[in-house]
Amino acid sequence: MTIIARRLAGHAARGIVMVFAVATISFFIIRNIPGDPMAARYQKLLEQGMSPEAAERATTVMYGFMPKGTLWEQYTDYIAGLFTFDLGVSVTNPGTPVTEVLGEAAKWTVLPVLAGTLLSFLLGVVMGVYAAVKRTGKLGDLLAISGSLLHGVPQYVLALLMMAIFTTILAVLPAGGTADILFEPGFNAGYIGSLIEHATLPVLTYALASYGGWTLAMKSSVVTVLGDDFILAAELRGLKRSIVFRYVARNAILPLFTILALSLGMLFGGAIFIEKIFNYPGLGFLLLESVTNRDYALMGGAFLLITLAIVVANILADLFYTVIDPRVRSGGEVS
């Protein structure tokens, strides 16, 4: 137990450094992007003959706040704010704290992307095992080729195709948004049904886009394990096929958990193309909007959220490994 605690402490320390570094780097990079909307507004008002004080007041009224001080002072303010989870105010949503905007968008990303990731993971793992076991037959070829193809097709192409097929040609699913406005948001069958209906296409597209990668990864992992000596040894000891299969599956799926943990971390980055195409107001959509609108605070907040998620996902993955892989567990004892 102490090993796990020690590891956890190490991870947490590294994670904090990482978050701090990302906060710093993204702060300075963002401030160096040309085209500050507030400075532009302020300049414009000055040119229109307003006094500096009046121009500043007018800008503040418009955006809810006005940055003051040198870049360095702004930076120290920003970092100090982080300790109280104050990420500043979004200029595209005047007066709304960034944390609130992110929270609202996260609602629309986490569940659909999580569903899509898990769906494609399960499907990919099962198909990968099939592709590996039947690798000399037609079915194996078919699975491997379809995996490569789907893995190669860009998300946005897939999204547009799905959109064309299901909303126009078949016209069975809505083209965008989160739910029909006819329904009262809340815990009622109509609204929930509409939510599911609207989430179907983004989730399916997401699942389809990542399914190929899982299939290929699982296939190669299974093929490797099938060639391991202990599998032949298990067969020569006359173990039942079902038990040998479990030996193969459990050993083959191990490396995939690393990728799964990382993609769960990436989950908070949203699926930019998919959310944009299906007009789904998730984190990816928000990030894209914040960049277009030069909403610095929101951009920084979104980057920070992604970093935090990946750091946490890594820690969870590591803890998870100590549970499922005995070699990792005692690896700590040796050192």
Add this chain to the structure above:
Amino acid sequence: MAHPATAQAPGVRIDGLTVVYRTPAGELPAVRDVSLTLEPGSITGIVGESGSGKSTLALSLLNAVQPPGRIAAGSVEIDGLGDVARFEGERLRKARGAHIGYVFQAAQNSLNPLKTVGKQLLDLGRSHGVDDLRGLVREARELLGRMGLDGARVLDSHQHELSGGMRQRVGIMLALVLNAHLVVLDEPTTALDMITQANILRIVREVHAERGLTTLVITHDIGVVAEVADRLAVMYGGRLVEQGPTREVLGAPSHPYTRGLITAIPRLTGDIDEARALPGRPPTLVTVPKEGCVFRERCALRMDVCDTDDPAAAEHGARVVACHAVKVREHA
């Protein structure tokens, strides 16, 4: 689980066994027309260089030649079982482990890295319909104890927590725990240090005698065979070139290949130059000659007939030798 004495040790008769591997150049034999008898209760050693077909022969005893290989001809009759070369499906699976134990080379990881030895033992018991799993665990602990290990601790360990010598003893335990009386050991001492090698060989000898086994040891190390085997069979290029009682074969080798192998061993005493390496290289699956003697390219006694006729294995007293030159000398 009692293990009554030698009466249970099965005899094995391998007859005309040919194993081929499918390659781009067609099906090539890795083992060709091999006949070998393992007497009940004996330890037989098979020596040969890498690629001589000795491991393929060992796997044939469990009808476990891996694709793209297959047994193309011949039979493997095991007392109390039948011709395992004809076995398939559940019948084959149940024979493996329960009647024939197979011990892997220690350096090969023959254990599932994610499960403790004990859990894998239970998997083995369940696969073979053992009802008394407690009894099985007790038997395993005793066997491990017999081999000088702390049974309870080993059963609770994962593979990576065990040394090479410990793994090898676990391998032997798993091969014997279901009371198999025919045991195949594939390179049992390769990749172990000298002291552990000696220990493992002592254990093999003792367990063999105590449990009444028929044992086949595959090795490239003549020293190992000299230490444990009653009978010795020498393989070259997929053929059995010489077999006979170990002392006889080592003391007075008949086949020029066996002679070459023995003169190639450096002695502890005397001049290092006395050891002479056999010139040339052993054939691979592709370079094995299609006709004539497989050894002729490296043979000092090569004759015209060797290029065209594959020498048949002929009995010379207790010895079986496949060589034209040996025949000629005897009949001259």
